[in-house]
Amino acid sequence: MPKIGNIELPDFPLLLAPMEDVSDPPFRRLCKLHGADLMYSEFISSEGLIRDAIKSRQKLDIFDYERPVGIQIFGGDEEAMAMSAKIVETVQPDLVDINFGCPVKKVVSKGAGAGVLKDVDLMVRLTKAVIKSTSLPVTVKTRLGWDEDSINIDEVAERLQDIGVQALTVHGRTRAQMYKGHSDWSHIARVKNNPRITMPVFGNGDIDSPEKALEYRDKYGLDGIMIGRAAIGYPWIFNEIKHFFKTGEHLPVPSMKDRIEAARNHLIWSVEWKNERVGVVEMRRHYTNYFKGIHGFKEYKQKLVTTDDLHQLLDVFTEIEQVFGDYQFA
Structure with a gap:
């Protein structure tokens, strides 16, 4: 060790x-x-x-x-x-x-x-x-x-x-x-x-x-x-x-719910640590990676990277959950 x-x-x-x-x-x-x-x-x-x-x-x-x-x-x-x-x-x-x-x-x-x-x-x-x-x-x-x-x-x-x-x-x-x-x-x-x-x-x-x-x-x-x-x-x-x-086996790929939870926590913790304005802006570079390759996601990604208010962003996450909650990854 x-x-x-x-x-x-x-x-x-x-x-x-x-x-x-x-x-x-x-x-x-x-x-x-x-x-x-x-x-x-x-x-x-x-x-x-x-x-x-x-x-x-x-x-x-x-x-x-x-x-x-x-x-x-x-x-x-x-x-x-x-x-x-x-x-x-x-x-x-x-x-x-x-x-x-x-x-x-x-x-x-x-x-x-x-x-x-x-x-x-x-x-x-x-x-x-x-x-x-x-x-x-x-x-x-x-x-x-x-x-x-x-x-x-x-x-x-x-x-x-x-x-x-x-x-x-x-x-x-x-x-x-x-x-x-x-x-x-x-x-x-x-x-x-x-x-x-x-x-x-x-x-x-x-x-x-x-x-x-x-x-x-x-x-x-x-x-x-x-x-x-x-x-x-x-x-x-x-x-x-x-x-x-x-x-020698793969864990199941993280589900849409896992991704939403991780991105949401990341955002909340960023805001807690930095402050709302900086936390919100600096999170934007991460969303592409959390939601990579998801068909039909463009409109929501746009919302994630343009919304300035934490509460509105959390609403966007709720919306994503409603629309993509059961999304199946290949």
Whole structure:
């Protein structure tokens, strides 16, 4: 069973990826309900935390029912990373995770996220600064390397473990790939099979079905899987994978009623956590995923993404239930 510090995880845990503007407490709550074993906050800018930027501070909200839960930080300055780790510690998450994988230009151009893959010495210094400033376990999420010609995950894993990193999650793409093409887990398996590596190694990238999760578990021999985009609007994926591992059979697909209940709860929790205006607007990006591929749904989707008032939205859900309650999924 993989352990991170004192956190005991089940055999082959399923982790929910930190995703910007997605992995907030309402979304994490749904994923936890449906079987996620370890979750992370959205990534938080170390400079933003120190400046007391409200959005950064709000991302520190964690709740006991989510545990174990990690808070993920990013940045390119040692002092800022050390200070932000101290701030993170005050809300008592179970671990601190460092993002060395985000490929987005505005992050990379600050020498943070995947930008650090070009400079492993800097990555080590930044990580050391965090480890020194907190008593929490420190983990890292990164990519294979900057591009095909500079895959350096083997060196990265060894050097991070040597300074005290307690688990590593690797997205099986390079920075140059962004989210395109296929992830290549053979490099992650090589890290796991390195006799020097004793920390848990988790794989991330392209897991979107129980079959694929099983295939990758058996083929690559990692300690667990992190799931990101496949969980958006579909938190059931965690329990579906676990059930498939145990039985080789599929759980029934979530019914229309299940989907309506999940989307409605997600909306209510978002409004409770953020406030009505922000909660209503930020939920709009999720509806497409909850109600994907449903014949004749266009008119209702339109209502969901244009209605501003919570009570009216709840009426729309009631209407959807009346019209589509018995909808059969193929």
